[in-house]
Amino acid sequence: MFHFVDQILELDPGRHARGVKHVTPGDTFVRPTAGGVPALLSCIIGEALGQLGAWNVMAAKDFAVRPVAGVVGGVAIAGEASVGDTLLLDTTIDSVTDDAVFYHAVASVDGTEVLRLENTLGPLLPMEQFNDPEELRERFARIHRPGDPPEAPQPDGDPAVPFDLSFDEILSLEGGKEATAVRQITGREPFLADHFPRKPVLPLSLLLESLLQLGQKLLEDGGPRYVPTGARKVKMTRFVEPGSSLVAKIRVVERSAESALLRFRCEVDGGRACVGEAEYSAAAGESR
Amino acid sequence: MNTDTIYPKVREIVADVLAFDEPEIQRDGSLVDDYSAESIDFLDLVYQLEREFKIKIPRGMIEQEARHGLSDDEFEENGRLTDKGLEQLKAYLSEVPEDRFTPQMQVALIPALFTVETICKIVLRELDRGEQAASS
Numbered sequence: 001m002f003h004f005v006d007q008i009l010e011l012d013p014g015r016h017a018r019g020v021k022h023v024t025p026g027d028t029f030v031r032p033t034a035g036g037v038p039a040l041l042s043c044i045i046g047e048a049l050g051q052l053g054a055w056n057v058m059a060a061k062d063f064a065v066r067p068v069a070g071v072v073g074g075v076a077i078a079g080e081a082s083v084g085d086t087l088l089l090d091t092t093i094d095s096v097t098d099d100a101v102f103y104h105a106v107a108s109v110d111g112t113e114v115l116r117l118e119n120t121l122g123p124l125l126p127m128e129q130f131n132d133p134e135e136l137r138e139r140f141a142r143i144h145r146p147g148d149p150p151e152a153p154q155p156d157g158d159p160a161v162p163f164d165l166s167f168d169e170i171l172s173l174e175g176g177k178e179a180t181a182v183r184q185i186t187g188r189e190p191f192l193a194d195h196f197p198r199k200p201v202l203p204l205s206l207l208l209e210s211l212l213q214l215g216q217k218l219l220e221d222g223g224p225r226y227v228p229t230g231a232r233k234v235k236m237t238r239f240v241e242p243g244s245s246l247v248a249k250i251r252v253v254e255r256s257a258e259s260a261l262l263r264f265r266c267e268v269d270g271g272r273a274c275v276g277e278a279e280y281s282a283a284a285g286e287s288r
Numbered sequence: 289m290n291t292d293t294i295y296p297k298v299r300e301i302v303a304d305v306l307a308f309d310e311p312e313i314q315r316d317g318s319l320v321d322d323y324s325a326e327s328i329d330f331l332d333l334v335y336q337l338e339r340e341f342k343i344k345i346p347r348g349m350i351e352q353e354a355r356h357g358l359s360d361d362e363f364e365e366n367g368r369l370t371d372k373g374l375e376q377l378k379a380y381l382s383e384v385p386e387d388r389f390t391p392q393m394q395v396a397l398i399p400a401l402f403t404v405e406t407i408c409k410i411v412l413r414e415l416d417r418g419e420q421a422a423s424s
Contacts, residue, residue: 071331121335233307237328265307
């Protein structure tokens with residue numbers, strides 16, 4: 001399942017929407033935390049915000065077009081959402097043209113901001129190429145329940161196995177400087193069934209999460225432990241389809257005792273697929 | 289105002305959008321051939337320019353203006369430029385080197401001709417338009 005908006009609470013078509021995502025034990029995209037309660041991957045919170053924006057635009061455009069990942073000017077990670085938490089998603093559309101939607105968004109838990117997206121651009125493409133419009137209309141009808149109180153779904157079955165986001169192989173790694181890694185998109189990845197049924201492609205959110213993790217590994221060289229705090233100027237230039245071999249290069253641009261800035265570039269067949277910057281801050285009082 | 293005035297800012301935005309360092313961006317560089325601009329980059333570029341200069345760059349504006357006085361049929365045929373259309377476009381995109389134009393080129397590929405200077409001209413035109421609108 002690669003759908004992350006459980007309910008749409010408010011919808012002003014083409015302008016604004018509020019929705020919720022319950023973080024449940026069945027969530028696949030979680031990671032273990034020091035406190036023992038798994039937390040949702042930050043980039044999946046971003047994905048949920050993007051999906052809420054997408055529902056809004058698709059409904060406003062009568063499901064004739066859909067947005068896909070394009071540019072994220074800024075992602076700011078401020079906190080986390082653990083299993084049991086309810087994420088409040090709030091997406092504001094700055095403008096919609098025939099070609100693209102521009103929006104910004106905030107996710108919070110109990111009134112505290114956990115993640116923010118700024119200057120986000122999603123190209124609008126013909127729906128027919130990606131999804132069955134009827135299927136999306138039905139799904140929309142199921143989750144668009146403005147009057148209902150947000151209720152967490154009943155957990156079904158065992159806790160899900162956390163999804164493996166790592167690259168297949170790290171081709172080179174010069175600690176504190178740069179790394180190159182490769183990942184094969186096989187077509188067997190479970191998220192491809194929903195993203196998208198008629199055109200399976202690697203979601204930008206998952207790619208970004210794996211890049212943030214690769215960057216973190218690059219910064220592990222005996223000094224302070226760095227944790228990702230966000231990303232900037234992230235741009236997906238082309239679709240990464242099954243059969244692709246994605247080569248990611250990431251290098252340290254700036255680094256101090258408090259923070260680090262890394263720049264990444266991913267290529268498929270030598271062509272630019274995704275570029276951007278990853279930001280980290282040194283975790284206070286921790287070192288290894 | 290001329291394009292020299294806005295060039296530094298345009299160059300900064302172009303470099304930013306296309307993920308190049310500023311010194312690598314040349315005024316006569318082709319966005320597509322020299323800086324590998326893809327369609328998402330054009331969307332991003334237009335959006336960033338609109339925000340920075342507080343202008344609105346209408347979609348298809350270049351084609352509209354380039355055909356200046358020519359009807360659709362005179363300008364293009366089945367999505368390809370006529371000889372007349374090509375001459376008009378060359379005159380309009382005077383900053384683009386002659387050898388980059390090809391006879392009967394596709395109208396959809398016109399943006400592939402754009403240089404950084406073309407972008408400056410587009411911005412300047414919209415700034416002028418905005419001023420005229422404000423003073424009338």
